Amino acid sequence: MSGRVLVTVPRTARRGEIIEIRTLAQHVMETGYRRNEVGRPIPRDIVRLFVCTYNGVEVFRAELHSAIAANPYLVFTTVATESGTLAFRWSGDNGYTATESVAISVT
Amino acid sequence: MKARAAALARLALATLLVTALPRAVSQAPGEPPAGKQSGYAWMARETRAIQDDALANPGMLSVLDGEALWARKAGTAGLACADCHGDARLSMKGVATRFPAFDARLGRPLNLEQRINACRTERQAAPALRYESRDLLALTAYVARQSHGLPIAPPADARLRPHVEAGRAEYLRRQGQLNLSCAQCHDGLADRKLVGNPITQGHPTGYPIYRLEWQAVGSLQRRLRNCMAGVRAEPHPYGAAEAVNLEAYLMWRARGMPLETPAVRP
Numbered sequence: 001m002s003g004r005v006l007v008t009v010p011r012t013a014r015r016g017e018i019i020e021i022r023t024l025a026q027h028v029m030e031t032g033y034r035r036n037e038v039g040r041p042i043p044r045d046i047v048r049l050f051v052c053t054y055n056g057v058e059v060f061r062a063e064l065h066s067a068i069a070a071n072p073y074l075v076f077t078t079v080a081t082e083s084g085t086l087a088f089r090w091s092g093d094n095g096y097t098a099t100e101s102v103a104i105s106v107t
Numbered sequence: 108m109k110a111r112a113a114a115l116a117r118l119a120l121a122t123l124l125v126t127a128l129p130r131a132v133s134q135a136p137g138e139p140p141a142g143k144q145s146g147y148a149w150m151a152r153e154t155r156a157i158q159d160d161a162l163a164n165p166g167m168l169s170v171l172d173g174e175a176l177w178a179r180k181a182g183t184a185g186l187a188c189a190d191c192h193g194d195a196r197l198s199m200k201g202v203a204t205r206f207p208a209f210d211a212r213l214g215r216p217l218n219l220e221q222r223i224n225a226c227r228t229e230r231q232a233a234p235a236l237r238y239e240s241r242d243l244l245a246l247t248a249y250v251a252r253q254s255h256g257l258p259i260a261p262p263a264d265a266r267l268r269p270h271v272e273a274g275r276a277e278y279l280r281r282q283g284q285l286n287l288s289c290a291q292c293h294d295g296l297a298d299r300k301l302v303g304n305p306i307t308q309g310h311p312t313g314y315p316i317y318r319l320e321w322q323a324v325g326s327l328q329r330r331l332r333n334c335m336a337g338v339r340a341e342p343h344p345y346g347a348a349e350a351v352n353l354e355a356y357l358m359w360r361a362r363g364m365p366l367e368t369p370a371v372r373p
Contacts (some may be wrong), residue, residue, distance in 0.1 A: 004171055008162045028322075069319075071324035
């Protein structure tokens with residue numbers, strides 16, 4: 001299972017510049033604490049982990065839990081060091097994975 | 108001393124009545140409040156920021172789903188929406204501002220969701236999508252997004268008029284255990300608060316909306332059902348004629364306001 005993701009990264013940056021990265025992942029984030037109309041628990045279905053790598057080096061990681069809203073929106077910064085690829089990976093319950101990668105050119 | 112206190116109380120009451128009256132009589136029943144404002148006007152800065160940024164607005168995920176569905180073949184006719192309507196960015200521009208619209212063949216008004224389903228069953232020979240299903244909301248959001256920023260323009264269709272009037276009567280009808288009409292809050296008490304939340308003028312400017320409370324995208328009919336449950340009335344079933352009439356009236360009431368789909372609301 002995979003879902004839609006939206007990522008915003010500046011296409012170009014100066015070396016040493018702090019860049020802001022924004023990510024939005026489509027996910028219901030079902031907490032696992034709710035019950036359905038007949039009282040049965042609704043199984044948990046959440047994103048557990050988000051990892052961002054910059055040319056293979058991990059620059060940001062987030063562990064997500066039940067209290068986080070649907071369609072998690074994460075904003076973080078990193079330092080533009082070299083041209084290359086920012087890769088994003090979300091993974092979670094029920095085999096959920098989503099990936100995205102964006103090229104950045106650093107001058 | 109006692110008499111003086113009573114006189115003061117009477118004076119205070121009279122002052123209250125005098126200040127309250129002009130507000131109450133300045134507005135005909137069922138007419139929109141002067142100076143129409145979208146629910147956006149009452150939102151927190153942070154919530155506005157989510158709506159304004161297409162890459163942060165979770166409603167856009169639904170719009171993108173709709174874009175994919177638009178091009179996908181469905182049903183035994185083997186047709187996609189795009190096969191007849193082409194590029195939605197051109198063919199669907201402004202369409203959502205004119206719904207609900209009167210359908211001559213069915214002899215009743217259809218809202219945008221029902222129009223999409225009519226296309227599915229009649230042209231694509233595909234099963235109708237369930238109300239509030241992910242796919243129906245996505246297609247509706249995608250079609251409505253093409254009218255983003257355009258003014259709501261209900262058609263001047265004589266056949267639609269009785270339905271708008273029926274919708275207005277529904278809007279003015281007191282209902283539920285709390286015995287409240289839509290107008291009492293959304294005309295009379297707009298700008299006041301209900302359990303800490305602002306009461307808005309109730310203009311349907313951004314449907315389908317992403318509602319933070321729902322953690323999901325939802326239709327205008329879902330929102331109307333919410334309000335009805337709130338006044339302890341029995342909500343209309345999805346797609347009921349009364350609900351579509353109410354939608355038609357609300358769109359008439361909001362005429363001229365720009366469409367914000369997909370709006371974000373708290």
